[in-house]
Amino acid sequence: MPFENLSDRLKMSMRRITGKGRLTEEDIEKMMREVRLSLLEADVNFKVVKSFTKELKEKSLDEKILKGLNPGQQVIKIVHEQLKELMGEAEPLVFSNDLTSIMLVGLQGAGKTTNIGKLANYLRKKENKKPLLVACDIYRPAAIEQLKTIGKKLDIEVFERGTNKPSDTVKKAMEYARVNGYDLVMIDTAGRLHIDELLMDELVEIKKVANPNEILLTVDAMTGQDAVNVAEAFNNKLNITGCILTKLDGDTRGGAALSIRKVTGVPIKFSGVGEKLDEIEIFHGDRLASRILGMGDVVSLVEKVTEHIDEDEASNIMEKMMSGSYNYNDMLKQFKMMKKMGSFSSILGMLPGMGNIKKALGQVDDSQFKLVEVIIGSMTKEERKTPKLINGSSKRRKRIARGSGRKMSEVNKLIESLQTQSKMFKSMSGMDPAKMNMNNLSGMMNNQKTKNRGKGRNKRRW
Amino acid sequence: MGLFDFLKNKKINKKYEVGMKKTREGVFNNLKNLLSKHNRINDELFDEIEELFIISDIGVDTVVEFVEELRNDKRVQCLATAEELNPIIVDKMFELYLKGEIVNSNLIKNKDGLSVYLFVGVNGVGKTTTIAKVAKKLIDQNKKVLLAAADTFRAGAVEQLKVWADRIGCEVVAKEEGSDPSSVVFEALKKAKEENYDYLLCDTAGRLQNKVNLMKELEKIKKIIGKEVENAPHDTLLVIDATTGQNGLSQAKVFMESTEVSGVVLTKLDGTAKGGIVLAIRNKLGIPIKFVGLGEKIDDLEHFDIEQYIYGLFSDLI
Numbered sequence: 108m109p110f111e112n113l114s115d116r117l118k119m120s121m122r123r124i125t126g127k128g129r130l131t132e133e134d135i136e137k138m139m140r141e142v143r144l145s146l147l148e149a150d151v152n153f154k155v156v157k158s159f160t161k162e163l164k165e166k167s168l169d170e171k172i173l174k175g176l177n178p179g180q181q182v183i184k185i186v187h188e189q190l191k192e193l194m195g196e197a198e199p200l201v202f203s204n205d206l207t208s209i210m211l212v213g214l215q216g217a218g219k220t221t222n223i224g225k226l227a228n229y230l231r232k233k234e235n236k237k238p239l240l241v242a243c244d245i246y247r248p249a250a251i252e253q254l255k256t257i258g259k260k261l262d263i264e265v266f267e268r269g270t271n272k273p274s275d276t277v278k279k280a281m282e283y284a285r286v287n288g289y290d291l292v293m294i295d296t297a298g299r300l301h302i303d304e305l306l307m308d309e310l311v312e313i314k315k316v317a318n319p320n321e322i323l324l325t326v327d328a329m330t331g332q333d334a335v336n337v338a339e340a341f342n343n344k345l346n347i348t349g350c351i352l353t354k355l356d357g358d359t360r361g362g363a364a365l366s367i368r369k370v371t372g373v374p375i376k377f378s379g380v381g382e383k384l385d386e387i388e389i390f391h392g393d394r395l396a397s398r399i400l401g402m403g404d405v406v407s408l409v410e411k412v413t414e415h416i417d418e419d420e421a422s423n424i425m426e427k428m429m430s431g432s433y434n435y436n437d438m439l440k441q442f443k444m445m446k447k448m449g450s451f452s453s454i455l456g457m458l459p460g461m462g463n464i465k466k467a468l469g470q471v472d473d474s475q476f477k478l479v480e481v482i483i484g485s486m487t488k489e490e491r492k493t494p495k496l497i498n499g500s501s502k503r504r505k506r507i508a509r510g511s512g513r514k515m516s517e518v519n520k521l522i523e524s525l526q527t528q529s530k531m532f533k534s535m536s537g538m539d540p541a542k543m544n545m546n547n548l549s550g551m552m553n554n555q556k557t558k559n560r561g562k563g564r565n566k567r568r569w
Numbered sequence: 570m571g572l573f574d575f576l577k578n579k580k581i582n583k584k585y586e587v588g589m590k591k592t593r594e595g596v597f598n599n600l601k602n603l604l605s606k607h608n609r610i611n612d613e614l615f616d617e618i619e620e621l622f623i624i625s626d627i628g629v630d631t632v633v634e635f636v637e638e639l640r641n642d643k644r645v646q647c648l649a650t651a652e653e654l655n656p657i658i659v660d661k662m663f664e665l666y667l668k669g670e671i672v673n674s675n676l677i678k679n680k681d682g683l684s685v686y687l688f689v690g691v692n693g694v695g696k697t698t699t700i701a702k703v704a705k706k707l708i709d710q711n712k713k714v715l716l717a718a719a720d721t722f723r724a725g726a727v728e729q730l731k732v733w734a735d736r737i738g739c740e741v742v743a744k745e746e747g748s749d750p751s752s753v754v755f756e757a758l759k760k761a762k763e764e765n766y767d768y769l770l771c772d773t774a775g776r777l778q779n780k781v782n783l784m785k786e787l788e789k790i791k792k793i794i795g796k797e798v799e800n801a802p803h804d805t806l807l808v809i810d811a812t813t814g815q816n817g818l819s820q821a822k823v824f825m826e827s828t829e830v831s832g833v834v835l836t837k838l839d840g841t842a843k844g845g846i847v848l849a850i851r852n853k854l855g856i857p858i859k860f861v862g863l864g865e866k867i868d869d870l871e872h873f874d875i876e877q878y879i880y881g882l883f884s885d886l887i
Contacts, residue, residue, distance in 0.1 A: 214812065253724045
């Protein structure tokens, strides 16, 4: 893939433009094409892209941007904000006072069965619910077996009536739940094509019996242009109340979520972020906006870091990232933190500019940590603190390469990736530090703060 | 006679046509409408053609290149009306896929004995179902087929393959959930060799391509197969869901690096998704498509045939 993200794309097209002092409408047009291609590459539906770029163009023609110092960055900022606005805020689930029922629907292989287990587990923990799982996938071989296995792992009861008619099973399950003191019924349904009339009618019947508080469409985050058709069809038939975006721990940019939100108006409520049964979280639209643009997900990274790592250290790094004084010591620390956290690959995607490291090191895995460690290990203390020293000196680079026993090109690539990272951090926080992202970041951080009250020193900044 | 005319006269497999009806109704009616809507061939038309290909999830890069080539094609520059573009677009689609080669969708067979096929892919694309379908095809040819249930991770996966094996009447080597997938494959290889099986089909757990450790596990499985049977696996098939968007290309790239994917199976083509990303996969990485899945029934699997596929996409034009 030639471009990692929108920022790269715009840089390329701006290269031809900069130096002119003033942008023409034609320049803007070129930038719009880059925005358009970038969104399409992220699987945003083409219709959504079309209306999006139209609006964007109008905003971009604003005098201030045309004359501004860095129009590329400004366009990214507008795109980012517009995407965030489109994604909207996460909306909570609706519960009944007595018995709540939630139905999961979707295409084959989207991840319904796994996510019903995850969600039940999550609601039991966070909302103190007592869930009952209902197995209604009577078509796929061993689907009921799969749900039962998940139920056993979580110690949650599974209600099944074999291959009986699903709506009958649900009816019995509701009665069973009432009698046995359950307050949450979660219905797993068979995967089906949205154009399969017969099976879609089956869902309508289940809905009638269960009268669910929530009907959640489970959507694979890797879905392409067809996502809109699927969501519209399910919504028209069932009036879905939300979506679960699954497999978001992959390297997909996840633009399908944006399309669904825009076209159906239905909010994305949860995202599945791993194969383990606790890997589900509340969906964050603003983070997906960054991800669609390929800018990484700094906020999620920081949250993950603070969850696993000493908060003081994390806050220092965060501060450095944002202030732009990020250096090799920080990079090394960051790597060590990630190492501690284990699942390196899921974190890579969150880091802006990591694409370069990926390229530099080829297939990244834990053993490649050593390479970075070795190269940085061959720098002097001064060099680690002040990356500039190396930037301007091929002598120093040569020495580092020799000292670490690595190739010059590897050293150069590491240097390059540090620069990319710090630039990205700066652009994310510093587009307009007074108003923009910091607001949003501080909102995020406040949550964090109340969770960990009493620890750490740098709270006030956040 | 150009390919376009050839297609006009070609007899088309019924199942393909029914399976792809929805697909076709979506995009290519639009292409027909689009071309008849425009009188002139101009930038606006090319932009709309570009869009139309993007709707079918053909990789953005590939589409941009394709349209650029179309725009610069000498034949196109001589045309007077937009509708005359039809045959040229169809021809160019063929070129894009064939690249001047003869592309064979048959599985590679080991003439000296056991043929081993490895099925890989991300989660939920339909690997297990596809294996059952391929096995059924081979059994119908009176071959002795063994399955290896090496998806020991997902709850119910082993069970699912066993149910299929029962239905189609073949043996399956399985261990309990959570056991080492390599050891399942190893045992299956041993059994297949000792008992003179013709084919061994290995299921694997779905894995997202950015999970390095899981990709390593796959490499290990592949190595074991190669050690036990020379030149095996004879085919490594990447299963891709037709609803997959641009990420399909990344899937193909990474899976190819770790397991030398030799073919693609495109599943769930009976929906409204077009699965166009496989054209980008062929274009960028050279991997051909071997099968398409056209439904949930055991017989709903067909050899991929580029003529039928393109016919399916374009038949309203022809």
